[in-house]
Structure formats: structure tokens, C-alpha cells
Amino acid sequence: MRRLLVLLGVLMILVPVASAAQPQFSMTEIEAELMCPTCQSRLDLSHSPAADRIRAFVERKRVDGWTKQQVKDALVADFGPSILAAPPAAGLGLVAWLVPLGAVLIGAGSVAAVVLAWRRRRAPGAVLEEPAVEAALDARIDAELQRLGDEDA
Amino acid sequence: MKRIVVIVVAVLLLGLGVVLARAVTQSAGARSFPADVAAGAKPIAPDFTLMLLDREGTVTLSALRGRVVVVNFWASWCDPCKDEAPLIEDLWLTEARPNGVAIVGVDTQDLSEDARVFAETYSLTYPLVHDDGGEVARRWGVNAFPETFVLDRAGRAVAWFPGVVTADGLREAIAAAEASA
Structure with a gap:
């Protein structure tokens, strides 16, 4: 029984230590979410000296068991928010999210307005006058067909 | 309905215009600082208060008025900075x-962690x-490393000095700054 308790105690100490040091994200995943500060391209597409240093830093912290957010926070503290590939949804970064969203809403609204107007025009009860020119054309075609029929006969 | 759409579009366009104008004027203003220095216009250097890298405390540039100041921009990943740092330390x-x-x-x-190692390596x-x-760095128009202002x-x-300084070049610039009225 005592042995079991000791074993349990050792496990209780070792399990959290082991899980804390487990990498919690992949390099591929985070590299796509970061920018190279000197070349303005994504970190996974850059091989500048600064990008290599950042990659080494991220790898060190990843192995130490840091979360992705902890790594990002540390990088933002040193490089500012421009190190993130997607701007934060706060402050000026919010504009980058709101402008496309606004554009999509306006686009959708415009399409809806056009469709509504079009459907209203085609609604039952609304009598559309046929243009006079079409009636005249119909009469002429009828006359021509009649004439051709007479000639064949 | 039509009027509301027009107003929303106008507000969005106005907002976008303001953001773009701000970005353009900021970057143009920053870029002109080194150009003004090179042209001999002697512009006032943008002030800053920054944390010391290797110990507690801050440095405020404007607090150094009354003294000639050399401001050297560097990064630990920059290879030419490795040649320049011992030269500046010696001077x-x-x-x-x-x-x-x-x-x-x-x-x-730069990563402050790497920068501390750099400072230690070169004493x-x-x-x-x-x-x-x-x-x-943005406000000073610095876009390559190292860059030095006197x-x-x-x-x-x-x-x-865009690029690595020489001891003689820096000495001359310091002498010019001391003689500057």
C-alpha cells in the first residue's frame, strides 16, 4: 500500500512536468501566423537573418512548453503588432477587419436592393405594355409567312 | 434605403481615406529625416524614451540636450553590426x-533576449x-542596419551614417557636432 502511494506521488509530480514541456503547437502552424519584421513577408516564406532568429526563438519556447499565445505576446512586446500576419481586432487593427466587412455588407445590401427592385417590377398584376414596335414586327412576320404559304400553295 | 447606403459608403470611404493619408504622411515624414540630415538641414531629432536593455531604467533623448549625442541603430541579427559594435565601444x-x-x-x-546576448558577447x-x-526606428526613417546619427x-x-561607421568618420562628425552653432 505504501509503495502504491509513493508511486502515485511520483506520478503526480512527473505527469504535470512532462505535459508542461510538451510542445503545444507546430512550427508550421505558427510560422504562417507571423511576419518577418525586415522583409514584410510571412515568416514561413522568409529566410532573412531576422526571420531565422525569430524561428530559433519560437522553437526554443515551443520546446519549453510555451503556448502559441505566450510566444506571440513575447514577439509583439519586442516587435510590435506588425509581427502578426493577421492584425489584432483592436485599435487601428480593427479598421483592417471592419473595412472588408463593411464592403461585403454594402455589396450584399446592393445585390439585395437590386433583386428586390427587379422582383417588384415583375410582380403579378403589374401590366407591362408591349412595345408597339414588337406588335408591328409580329404583324409583318405573320404577313410574310402568309405570303410564303400562299406562294408554296 | 438608398440614402442610408450612400451615407454608409461615404463614411467607409472617408475612414479608409483618413487611414491611408495617415499612413502615407507618417512614412513620408519618417523617410525625410535622414534625407534632411544628409542635405545639411540639421533637423531636430525625434525624441524618445526607451527602456535600457541590460539594466533597470530608461534613456530620454531630450534629457541629453547640452551634450553631443551619437545614436546608433543596431540589431543582434545584423552581421555588419558585429564589426561595428567593438569599434563604437572602443571610441x-x-x-x-x-x-x-x-x-x-x-x-x-530584434528580440531583446538575443540583444542582451549580443551586448554580453561584445562587452x-x-x-x-x-x-x-x-x-x-520608423520615426527616424531607419530601414537598414546599422545606421548612426550624430x-x-x-x-x-x-x-x-547609413551602414557601418569608421572611427575617423565618427570622430569627424563628433567634431562637427561640437562646433555646430
Whole structure:
């Protein structure tokens, strides 16, 4: 029984230590979410000296068991928010999210307005006058067909 | 309905215009600083207060008025900075500090952890600060490393060195800054 308790105690100490040091994200995943500060391209597409240093830093912290957010926070503290590939949804970064969203809403609204107007025009009860020119054309075609029929006969 | 759509579109376009105009004027203003220095216009250097890299405390540029100041922008990943750092350290120990000339190394676009290792490797003793977010480098129009500016006693930039400085070049610029009226 005592042995079991000791074993349990050792496990209780070792399990959290082991899980804390487990990498919690992949390099591929985070590299796509970061920018190279000197070349303005994504970190996974850059091989500048600064990008290599950042990659080494991220790898060190990843192995130490840091979360992705902890790594990002540390990088933002040193490089500012421009190190993130997607701007934060706060402050000026919010504009980058709101402008496309606004554009999509306006686009959708415009399409809806056009469709509504079009459907209203085609609604039952609304009598559309046929243009006079079409009636005249119909009469002429009828006359021509009649004439051709007479000639064949 | 139509009027509301027009108003929303106008507001969005106006907002976009303001953001773009702000970005363009900011970057144009920053770029013109080194160009003004090179043209001999002696512009006042943008002020900053930055945390010291390797110890507690801050450095405020405007607090150094009355002294000639050398501001050196560097980063630990920059290879030419490795050649330049010992040269600046030597000048700091032998000529600048004894004559009351201030040297400030601004570490920018860099991991502060790596920068501390760099400072230790090259045994740098002149004040080193860390430019969080690279905002100071942007305001100074720095886009390559290293870059060095020399300011006169009134805080006006009298010399700009894009790239690695030479000891003689820096000595001449310091002498010019001391003579600047």
C-alpha cells in the first residue's frame, strides 16, 4: 500500500512536468501566423537573418512548453503588432477587419436592393405594355409567312 | 434605403481615406529625416524614451540636450553590426565618455533576449536601449542596419551614417557636432 502511494506521488509530480514541456503547437502552424519584421513577408516564406532568429526563438519556447499565445505576446512586446500576419481586432487593427466587412455588407445590401427592385417590377398584376414596335414586327412576320404559304400553295 | 447606403459608403470611404493619408504622411515624414540630415538641414531629432536593455531604467533623448549625442541603430541579427559594435565601444571608452559625448545604442526590430546576448558577447558598456515595436526606428526613417546619427548640443542631427561607421568618420562628425552653432 505504501509503495502504491509513493508511486502515485511520483506520478503526480512527473505527469504535470512532462505535459508542461510538451510542445503545444507546430512550427508550421505558427510560422504562417507571423511576419518577418525586415522583409514584410510571412515568416514561413522568409529566410532573412531576422526571420531565422525569430524561428530559433519560437522553437526554443515551443520546446519549453510555451503556448502559441505566450510566444506571440513575447514577439509583439519586442516587435510590435506588425509581427502578426493577421492584425489584432483592436485599435487601428480593427479598421483592417471592419473595412472588408463593411464592403461585403454594402455589396450584399446592393445585390439585395437590386433583386428586390427587379422582383417588384415583375410582380403579378403589374401590366407591362408591349412595345408597339414588337406588335408591328409580329404583324409583318405573320404577313410574310402568309405570303410564303400562299406562294408554296 | 438608398440614402442610408450612400451615407454608409461615404463614411467607409472617408475612414479608409483618413487611414491611408495617415499612413502615407507618417512614412513620408519618417523617410525625410535622414534625407534632411544628409542635405545639411540639421533637423531636430525625434525624441524618445526607451527602456535600457541590460539594466533597470530608461534613456530620454531630450534629457541629453547640452551634450553631443551619437545614436546608433543596431540589431543582434545584423552581421555588419558585429564589426561595428567593438569599434563604437572602443571610441566610447577612449574618447566619447572622457569628453562628455553620449552614445546610445538603439536595438530595434530584434528580440531583446538575443540583444542582451549580443551586448554580453561584445562587452558593450555604452547605454543600450530596446526599441519596443520598432516605433523609434520608423520615426527616424531607419530601414537598414546599422545606421548612426550624430546630434549637436541642441539635439539637431548633423551627420548620418547609413551602414557601418569608421572611427575617423565618427570622430569627424563628433567634431562637427561640437562646433555646430
